Amino acid sequence: MFENFFSFILFSFLIFQFSFTKESLRFKTDKTFQIMQLTDLHYGYSFAQNMQTDQAQKVYFKTEGKDTDFGDLICEGFQDPLIAWQKAVYFTNFYQKNYAVTFGNHDFIDYYSRRKFIDLDIKNEYSYSQKGPENIHGVSNYYLEVLGSDSDETKLILYFFDTGDKTCEGIPGWGCVFHNQIEWYKNISNYLKEKNNRTIPALAFFHIPLPEYLDVWNNNICYGIKEEIIACWPKNTGLYQTFLEQGDVYGVFVGHDHVNDFIGNYNGIYLAYGRKSGFGYYEPQPLHPQGTRIIKVQENSREIESWIRNKNGIKEIQKIHYPDEKDTQNYCSGVKFS
Numbered sequence: 001m002f003e004n005f006f007s008f009i010l011f012s013f014l015i016f017q018f019s020f021t022k023e024s025l026r027f028k029t030d031k032t033f034q035i036m037q038l039t040d041l042h043y044g045y046s047f048a049q050n051m052q053t054d055q056a057q058k059v060y061f062k063t064e065g066k067d068t069d070f071g072d073l074i075c076e077g078f079q080d081p082l083i084a085w086q087k088a089v090y091f092t093n094f095y096q097k098n099y100a101v102t103f104g105n106h107d108f109i110d111y112y113s114r115r116k117f118i119d120l121d122i123k124n125e126y127s128y129s130q131k132g133p134e135n136i137h138g139v140s141n142y143y144l145e146v147l148g149s150d151s152d153e154t155k156l157i158l159y160f161f162d163t164g165d166k167t168c169e170g171i172p173g174w175g176c177v178f179h180n181q182i183e184w185y186k187n188i189s190n191y192l193k194e195k196n197n198r199t200i201p202a203l204a205f206f207h208i209p210l211p212e213y214l215d216v217w218n219n220n221i222c223y224g225i226k227e228e229i230i231a232c233w234p235k236n237t238g239l240y241q242t243f244l245e246q247g248d249v250y251g252v253f254v255g256h257d258h259v260n261d262f263i264g265n266y267n268g269i270y271l272a273y274g275r276k277s278g279f280g281y282y283e284p285q286p287l288h289p290q291g292t293r294i295i296k297v298q299e300n301s302r303e304i305e306s307w308i309r310n311k312n313g314i315k316e317i318q319k320i321h322y323p324d325e326k327d328t329q330n331y332c333s334g335v336k337f338s
């Protein structure tokens, strides 16, 4: 049964491949570029929940799909990876939306490694995912360039990092971006600066939040909720600091925590969660139902307009949160950060 299903999928990809050449990503003529962030779809827990996630995705694409240029599927929860992956990309295909994937902690299963997964994904007609260099940690490490609305100049870079699953450079806890990935990013960032003679604004996408998410919640004004522990890296490998030094990344988008969805500007870089997009595993509270974070950026600007569209089709304006000494967290994966 599994094998039959597999050959069917391979066959449909062959057809796509022959009839398709990828166009460059580009700002629209109104000089905006809109991204729909889907995270924690968690397909594969039960048939009923898969149906609910399908229904939610339909709402996201019907309400926001028209203006969306790009979907960032931070997929995880692949209980049966092949079928779950197919369900996750079904809607991007159906609505003919380009997308890219970066892996979460669940997207790994013995008989289907991450590398094979990305091989499968990059053959899909609408996928812009890439397989990262083999000599660094993880698989979904790559970048994409978005061109100007009326020029072939690169106006925005999208970086994707693979935060793995468990353990950060040997420290127990959640996964993280390793030093060799940071070196890779720095090299690309410098290369792009040199090639373009300027610093190009960039956004970064990965699954597991970095420790600076604590600072956003503890000490800054932000928008949205924190209703569970921030499950961040047990070691600060310096990615945020490197973003600051390179000066290109001005927005970071993660998933992972199903009932945290805040966004705040921390020293010039927006640090944001998406909203859990699918059903399965533990769920958001009824007041903050499944949804998608929409990220709208302007050409030649570092402002971000962002909102949540929930599964009921409602555009949520996230509530402001002021620092509150009675509601702080200063540890990640059990490791204390000052």
Ligand SMILES: *[C@@H]1O[C@H](CO)[C@@H](O)[C@H](O)[C@H]1NC(C)=O
Pocket: 184, 187, 188, 191
């Ligand atoms: C740095 O990036 C450039 C451009 O992608 C690549 O050609 C080069 O091999 C990279 N160098 C290292 C040391 O990774």
Ligand SMILES: *[C@@H]1O[C@H](CO)[C@@H](O)[C@H](O)[C@H]1NC(C)=O
Pocket: 195, 196, 197
């Ligand atoms: C960058 O500057 C160099 C030297 O001035 C020039 O040759 C090159 O065309 C410039 N590149 C871009 C993308 O403007």
